[in-house]
Amino acid sequence: ATIPSNDRKIRESYDYIVIGGGTSGLVVANRLSEDPKKTVLVIEHGYINDSPNTKIPNAAGKFPNGGIDLWNVTSEPIQSLRGLRWPVRMADVVGGGSVVNGMFADRGSRADYDAWEELGNEGWGFDGLLPYFRKSSTLGPPSPEHIREYNIQTDPAGYSNGPLQVGFPSTMYPDLKNMTAALTAHGVLTSRNPATGGAFGLLWAPNTLNIRTGTRSHARAAYYDPIAKSRPNLHLVTGHTVNKILLDKELAATGVTITPRSGTGAAKFNIRADREVILAAGAISTPKLLQLSGVGPRAVLEAAGVPLRLDLPGVGANFQDHPQAQATWNLTKGLAFPNPGSLNTNATFNASAWEEYQAHGTGPYTVAFSNTAAFLPLRNFTEAAAFNTVMGNTADQHVEENALPAIYRTSRELLAGYRAQRAILLRHFGSLDAAAMEFPFMAAGFGASVLTKPWSRGTVTLARSASKVDSNTTTSSAEAAPVVQYQAFAHPVDRAILLAAVRWTRNLYRTSPILAETYGPVELIPGAAAQTDDEIWDALVSAGVVRPGNSHPSGTCAMMPVSLGGCVGADLRVHGTRRLAVVDASVIPLIPGTHIQTTVYAVAEKASDIIKARNTGL
Numbered sequence: 001a002t003i004p005s006n007d008r009k010i011r012e013s014y015d016y017i018v019i020g021g022g023t024s025g026l027v028v029a030n031r032l033s034e035d036p037k038k039t040v041l042v043i044e045h046g047y048i049n050d051s052p053n054t055k056i057p058n059a060a061g062k063f064p065n066g067g068i069d070l071w072n073v074t075s076e077p078i079q080s081l082r083g084l085r086w087p088v089r090m091a092d093v094v095g096g097g098s099v100v101n102g103m104f105a106d107r108g109s110r111a112d113y114d115a116w117e118e119l120g121n122e123g124w125g126f127d128g129l130l131p132y133f134r135k136s137s138t139l140g141p142p143s144p145e146h147i148r149e150y151n152i153q154t155d156p157a158g159y160s161n162g163p164l165q166v167g168f169p170s171t172m173y174p175d176l177k178n179m180t181a182a183l184t185a186h187g188v189l190t191s192r193n194p195a196t197g198g199a200f201g202l203l204w205a206p207n208t209l210n211i212r213t214g215t216r217s218h219a220r221a222a223y224y225d226p227i228a229k230s231r232p233n234l235h236l237v238t239g240h241t242v243n244k245i246l247l248d249k250e251l252a253a254t255g256v257t258i259t260p261r262s263g264t265g266a267a268k269f270n271i272r273a274d275r276e277v278i279l280a281a282g283a284i285s286t287p288k289l290l291q292l293s294g295v296g297p298r299a300v301l302e303a304a305g306v307p308l309r310l311d312l313p314g315v316g317a318n319f320q321d322h323p324q325a326q327a328t329w330n331l332t333k334g335l336a337f338p339n340p341g342s343l344n345t346n347a348t349f350n351a352s353a354w355e356e357y358q359a360h361g362t363g364p365y366t367v368a369f370s371n372t373a374a375f376l377p378l379r380n381f382t383e384a385a386a387f388n389t390v391m392g393n394t395a396d397q398h399v400e401e402n403a404l405p406a407i408y409r410t411s412r413e414l415l416a417g418y419r420a421q422r423a424i425l426l427r428h429f430g431s432l433d434a435a436a437m438e439f440p441f442m443a444a445g446f447g448a449s450v451l452t453k454p455w456s457r458g459t460v461t462l463a464r465s466a467s468k469v470d471s472n473t474t475t476s477s478a479e480a481a482p483v484v485q486y487q488a489f490a491h492p493v494d495r496a497i498l499l500a501a502v503r504w505t506r507n508l509y510r511t512s513p514i515l516a517e518t519y520g521p522v523e524l525i526p527g528a529a530a531q532t533d534d535e536i537w538d539a540l541v542s543a544g545v546v547r548p549g550n551s552h553p554s555g556t557c558a559m560m561p562v563s564l565g566g567c568v569g570a571d572l573r574v575h576g577t578r579r580l581a582v583v584d585a586s587v588i589p590l591i592p593g594t595h596i597q598t599t600v601y602a603v604a605e606k607a608s609d610i611i612k613a614r615n616t617g618l
């Protein structure tokens, strides 16, 4: 076989095989291939996409019509949302999620990561991760004028000179001043250390943006392109599917089976890994591949007809994302010019903006979705009575057992892990240093209310027919969609907190003199008629604006001990196996209160050091 992307002949074996050339995969491939004596193969299902949408910040998120592929996966019906089937957005391109994402580049709070260490992962608390947040990124600050005019607070101590460029656009839209002033007047203070542990309050977040070129910085641009030609020991195969991880009698990973993509009729072939197989296929595909390889919950594998190699209930359980509701307001007057809509509504403005971008890489085309969000601890957005009701609800174990996926009833370990997480969540809810909701906003107003600490858990499992499809050489079962159960809002606490968050957001628009006088906002969804919790919920769900996630799938091969239903240990090796590691968003044990890409970069940087260390001198 040939390697379509960097045009090198494929070898029979490599020291390391990285499955998935997405965000975490390219970080690990870069770091492991720093040693010219080690050979590294990355296998990616997608292709390199060099279209403008992967470069121009303003085009961020314009998919899939812009030419960027996504896997075609739709969730199982979500009961709480009247059977809604949600399109699971998963990148299918070199660079993975970092290429298709919204470019918001924030971090969680210290408490969010200290929770990982409390769940049995020594070295994975905030202090253990901060060096890797730093190592992965460089901060491009806003201009001094913008800092002054908009009171932007950045946190240079959180960055070094890492490959990922994060920065602020060279255009700020003036309405942001009103939005931030309204929040400040509403009691939301600006965080002074958003990148070094203080991710609560009003946050100014950079984007994954290279301010020198005005282009997007993603895993391919930051970690692969600069070394693609200069490292003969690093191979990237695109357009190929990994079907299976090969495990020997002792459950040591010895290689992978792969097929060229899209039914070309070409047969499968094996490639050997002399040191480790490293899973970086993302939080939906990683558990799927483990299960296809015989590692996962016995019942799931039996139903799918895959021979069981290792019964590991944590593979595909503990699925988390950030559910949200998108309330909307019509701002009837007062929007400044320019504003985020001006590129679409004003041809002259658009033409000059495009000219500026092409000439200098600056201007409105460097603006992605947003650089601002409020991250609020539970006490900051709930009235005392509502807070007590929510906390009361959390104590009901009967409710909890009904809310969890069925597999939690058959695995004592999974339940123990969930209870350990619940104890941490309860503590976070009572504290003022971890956010329970996010309100992301931009200059023209934006009403999403996002749950940062969901209590519900979902699962990712193989379809029942998985192994039958596998016998076909042209369509691999790894290309077949897994069964994605969000189970969002199955736990009543999630609905209660989301409603409290929507009430808080609606109250902001209703009572803020700055917003009322300037914009005269009229609430469209849920709408003034909706007053009780049930009415608000019904209005939101009827309008189709409640979503099970924010494209942050996590936790499906969680880093926790076996006794807590974990899938990998603190060394990132899959429990009970050898030479098999996971380095992507699946290992996140408890989803942090932040958009997760910078966390994925930091995890992958730390993973690289761990993998290097154990292979030194071998």
Ligand SMILES: Cc1cc2nc3c(=O)[nH]c(=O)nc-3n(C[C@H](O)[C@H](O)[C@H](O)COP(=O)(O)OP(=O)(O)OC[C@H]3O[C@@H](n4cnc5c(N)ncnc54)[C@H](O)[C@@H]3O)c2cc1C
Binding pocket: 019, 020, 021, 022, 023, 024, 025, 043, 044, 045, 046, 089, 090, 091, 092, 093, 094, 095, 096, 097, 098, 100, 101, 102, 103, 104, 105, 106, 240, 241, 242, 243, 280, 281, 282, 283, 285, 286, 289, 478, 550, 551, 552, 553, 584, 585, 586, 594, 595, 596, 597, 598, 600
């Ligand atoms: C639409 C969208 C918007 C987002 N917005 C933001 C945001 O604004 N801010 C933020 O912080 N985060 C955001 N995220 C989340 C963030 O981008 C992801 O969490 C992160 O990129 C995940 O990295 P990963 O390495 O775990 O997986 P990915 O980056 O998804 O990499 C997995 C790769 O593995 C490949 N693969 C899977 N299975 C196989 C197989 N069998 N064979 C070969 N290859 C395979 C996939 O094609 C993919 O390229 C967004 C995500 C999406 C999808």
